[in-house]
Amino acid sequence: MTNKEYADILLPGVKHTWEEYEKMYPERDLPEGAMVTRYAPSPTGFVHIGALLTSFIDGRFAKQTGGICYLRIEDTDQERSIENGVSSIINSLNEFGITFDEGQVSETEYKGNYGPYIQTERGDIYKAYAKKLIEEDKAYASFLSKEELEKIREEQMKSKQRLGIYGRYAKDRNLSKEETIARINNGESYIIRIKSPGSFFNKIKVNDLIKGTMEMPENDIDEVIIKSDGIPTYHFAHAIDDHLMHTTHVIRGDEWLSSLPKHLQLFEILGFKAPKYAHIAPLTKNDNGTIRKLSKRKDPEAAVSYFTEDGVPKEAIMLYLATVANSNFEGWLDQNPNGSIDDFKFDFKKCSASSGSLFDLPKLYNISKNYISRLTKDEVYDRTLEYATKYDEELKELLLKYPDYSKEIFNIERQQKKPRKDYEKFSDVKGQIWYMFDELFNKEDKNYEWQSITDKEEIKNILDNYIEIYSESDDKETWFNKIKELCDKLGYASDMKAYKENPDNFKGSVADISTVIRVATTTKSQTPDLYEILRILGKERVKERFNLL
RNA sequence: GACUCGUUGGUGAAGGGGUUAAACACACCACCCUCUCAAGGUGGCAUUCAUGGGUUCAAAUCCCAUACGAGUCACCA
Numbered sequence: 187m188t189n190k191e192y193a194d195i196l197l198p199g200v201k202h203t204w205e206e207y208e209k210m211y212p213e214r215d216l217p218e219g220a221m222v223t224r225y226a227p228s229p230t231g232f233v234h235i236g237a238l239l240t241s242f243i244d245g246r247f248a249k250q251t252g253g254i255c256y257l258r259i260e261d262t263d264q265e266r267s268i269e270n271g272v273s274s275i276i277n278s279l280n281e282f283g284i285t286f287d288e289g290q291v292s293e294t295e296y297k298g299n300y301g302p303y304i305q306t307e308r309g310d311i312y313k314a315y316a317k318k319l320i321e322e323d324k325a326y327a328s329f330l331s332k333e334e335l336e337k338i339r340e341e342q343m344k345s346k347q348r349l350g351i352y353g354r355y356a357k358d359r360n361l362s363k364e365e366t367i368a369r370i371n372n373g374e375s376y377i378i379r380i381k382s383p384g385s386f387f388n389k390i391k392v393n394d395l396i397k398g399t400m401e402m403p404e405n406d407i408d409e410v411i412i413k414s415d416g417i418p419t420y421h422f423a424h425a426i427d428d429h430l431m432h433t434t435h436v437i438r439g440d441e442w443l444s445s446l447p448k449h450l451q452l453f454e455i456l457g458f459k460a461p462k463y464a465h466i467a468p469l470t471k472n473d474n475g476t477i478r479k480l481s482k483r484k485d486p487e488a489a490v491s492y493f494t495e496d497g498v499p500k501e502a503i504m505l506y507l508a509t510v511a512n513s514n515f516e517g518w519l520d521q522n523p524n525g526s527i528d529d530f531k532f533d534f535k536k537c538s539a540s541s542g543s544l545f546d547l548p549k550l551y552n553i554s555k556n557y558i559s560r561l562t563k564d565e566v567y568d569r570t571l572e573y574a575t576k577y578d579e580e581l582k583e584l585l586l587k588y589p590d591y592s593k594e595i596f597n598i599e600r601q602q603k604k605p606r607k608d609y610e611k612f613s614d615v616k617g618q619i620w621y622m623f624d625e626l627f628n629k630e631d632k633n634y635e636w637q638s639i640t641d642k643e644e645i646k647n648i649l650d651n652y653i654e655i656y657s658e659s660d661d662k663e664t665w666f667n668k669i670k671e672l673c674d675k676l677g678y679a680s681d682m683k684a685y686k687e688n689p690d691n692f693k694g695s696v697a698d699i700s701t702v703i704r705v706a707t708t709t710k711s712q713t714p715d716l717y718e719i720l721r722i723l724g725k726e727r728v729k730e731r732f733n734l735l
Numbered sequence: 736g737a738c739u740c741g742u743u744g745g746u747g748a749a750g751g752g753g754u755u756a757a758a759c760a761c762a763c764c765a766c767c768c769u770c771u772c773a774a775g776g777u778g779g780c781a782u783u784c785a786u787g788g789g790u791u792c793a794a795a796u797c798c799c800a801u802a803c804g805a806g807u808c809a810c811c812a
Contacts, residue, residue: 263811413810420812444807549761700770712772
């Protein structure tokens, strides 16, 4: 029996030979230095913030070198794959502006010449290459049952040996063709493992674009390549797909780092040229003193939706991720305030080689605050409305009812060279402007935050005097001068310096008078510019509010 | 247990043997500005780069050990 016939028995019904597949996936025609990257998620649930980071980096490197970034779905674990997992990934990523040059575009469709881009649809391809390995005696059928595997594992643990199928544990490695066929005919279930040519005691040098060159023991484990359900393992699918799709740079999480010898060996025995690898550190979190990887299960902030629900602008999240990806991005943004992320050159060398970046919420919020401060009043209005439409019916209705009025509010201290920065996220907005809407102002029991002047009579007195002289048409300077005049009239210091020097000479200062006016109109002791607030509310409404006291 | 990587301030980090280097950003503190807040301005915040040894005229930077942290060791990805 020829090796070819033998391979046909082990993996029957394969439509094409590996040589045919090689021809079907020709070299890409791309300029020198163009990177072909891929984002290759498993469709197992919501999009993790780390996945956003990885896909972002994948896309950036491809784009900045004039290459291709494609989306490949790794669904070889049938048990964990979920319904509509593919579209859920695509949609979430899309929301953040992440798109792919080729690859899967929906549950059933793809674009590009190297498809299908969903691994369960490439079964024949993997088998064709598995057959190649069997023909070349580089892979074999293994009949080890779950129970036997468990026994081996226990034995290895007990004697403190390395776990895995290698050396004498690789029982079926040298079964003859005849024996193998006999057992198959006997109905025994089997899988395909490689015959690892490596030795654990051989050190090999592996290179990672981020971590540098390191020494690792050669792989000597007879890794499974085709599972009993006929589907390949991640390792095998990775080698075949990235070869056929001509990936030049595999960028993935560093949980894969220790599989590198395995993967390199796979490429070698398959006769493929290995891609370059870049393993990025995970996002971590400080959980009561212990630093650990952000977890899908335990950490709500691991889901990108957490931040969109919180009203953090998507752009801010991307800006933050860019600083995590390359710490010099921030400095660059400083120098190029109008620059887009797309103009920044990312560099593998600037990626953190450490065991993880702490996901720093205050930093995210700071970036977000700055981002929102750079928006125009119309943009803030649109974005707040977008947020409110999903999460705050009451705010939404007010914004819709008073669009121009709302924009005036958003414009307070926004026109200046350094705009006001008081919204970290869109969910902050309502808490800061509610008093500008009578509907909200008149709704609940008010908690007036009076400061140094608390006497009701005195407050009345100040307000009565003030409303007499207040005019909507005053410019800011005359507006303030009037308050100062009022101070002089009532025995308060109109000049803060004079007040600080001799506080005992006065009943109080302009600050106290202003505060009374501020609190009377808004209930709050801290607000944006009072002049603007009064002007936008208008004299009549201000008067009404004074009269409530 | 084995293998690998890592360890610079409260946080993200720059710097990879030497002219005065621990940059920058966030956070924090103080002061200034100021009608409040936000913003802005000024200054402070690691005499030291996990620890212990070495190499060197010279080390955060190179080497070795130790400690700690992270990741991986499936017919999961």
